Amino acid sequence: xxxxxxxxxxxxxxxxxxxxxxxxxxxxxxxxxxxxxxxxxxxxxxxxxxxxxxxxxxxxxxxxxxxxxxxxxxxxxxxxxxxxxxxxxxxxxxxxxxxxxxxxxxxxxxxxxxxxxxxxxxxxxxxxxxxxxxxxxxxxxxxxxxxxxxxxxxxxxxxxxxxxxxxxxxxxxxxxxxxxxxxxxxxxxxxxxxxxxxxxxxxxxxxxxxxxxxxxxxxxxxxxxxxxxxxxxxxxxxxxxxxxxxxxxxxxxxxxxxxxxxxxxxxxxxxxxxxxxxxxxxxxxxxxx
Numbered sequence: 334x335x336x337x338x339x340x341x342x343x344x345x346x347x348x349x350x351x352x353x354x355x356x357x358x359x360x361x362x363x364x365x366x367x368x369x370x371x372x373x374x375x376x377x378x379x380x381x382x383x384x385x386x387x388x389x390x391x392x393x394x395x396x397x398x399x400x401x402x403x404x405x406x407x408x409x410x411x412x413x414x415x416x417x418x419x420x421x422x423x424x425x426x427x428x429x430x431x432x433x434x435x436x437x438x439x440x441x442x443x444x445x446x447x448x449x450x451x452x453x454x455x456x457x458x459x460x461x462x463x464x465x466x467x468x469x470x471x472x473x474x475x476x477x478x479x480x481x482x483x484x485x486x487x488x489x490x491x492x493x494x495x496x497x498x499x500x501x502x503x504x505x506x507x508x509x510x511x512x513x514x515x516x517x518x519x520x521x522x523x524x525x526x527x528x529x530x531x532x533x534x535x536x537x538x539x540x541x542x543x544x545x546x547x548x549x550x551x552x553x554x555x556x557x558x559x560x561x562x563x564x565x566x567x568x569x570x571x572x573x574x575x576x577x578x579x580x581x582x583x584x585x586x587x588x589x590x591x592x593x594x595x596x597x598x599x600x601x602x603x604x605x606x607x608x609x610x611x612x613x614x615x616x617x618x619x620x621x622x
Contacts, residue, residue: 349382
């Protein structure tokens with residue numbers, strides 16, 4: 334810490350909001366918050382610093398962690414698709430997919446007998462009869478609801494997940510959706526839990542953590558130069574580009590480290606986020622000159 338540049342110190346002293354990723358950042362490899370990290374969060378809160386969760390997880394999953402830490406700042410969830418206070422009833426921002434697109438994807442998936450789940454602003458929605466998605470849902474630790482008619486939730490959908498045992502089916506649907514609708518983007522990935530299972534994810538193209546962050550800044554009346562972002566993965570890059578300060582974990586991908594103002598000397602499994610939180614605390618209490 335003795336080697337901090339004067340420029341970085343000046344930037345850090347402007348910070349009023351710390352937006353932190355969860356997996357690979359605030360959480361260790363077991364999905365837990367260590368005692369050291371927990372204490373460092375409370376120390377920053379004691380100084381009046383705003384801390385916000387910014388994650389690819391759904392709101393209800395992130396909400397549990399916010400409750401555990403006593404964090405009341407609005408949560409940026411679903412990679413910027415939703416900004417909402419913990420246990421809030423109104424959305425500060427919601428990047429909902431056009432209902433027309435949702436209905437078309439449901440039709441296409443049903444024609445191929447594919448499993449579908451919808452992420453809405455407050456829960457995941459799926460059919461009771463689904464056999465592919467339950468394992469995926471259990472790994473997310475989020476609120477779910479079962480319904481006979483997914484179409485009832487088309488106007489509130491932020492993200493669509495299609496599950497299939499055939500990668501070719503996922504690729505065919507992605508091409509079909511991408512060819513018809515220019516406003517949504519798709520990605521395909523293999524299940525880490527279920528052998529032979531593939532997922533297709535659909536969300537708005539303009540959706541990113543940076544978008545969610547911009548709406549949170551406006552809501553809190555904080556300038557972008559007053560924001561520090563802590564992360565580890567590609568989906569944090571655009572938020573780094575927007576924020577005044579970008580902090581990459583030691584375990585972060587190379588692209589993020591290249592953009593970072595500072596890289597922690599410890600990984601997420603060794604309290605790397607706490608390392609940065611303690612630096613901010615020392616700056617604010619004049620223990621770092």
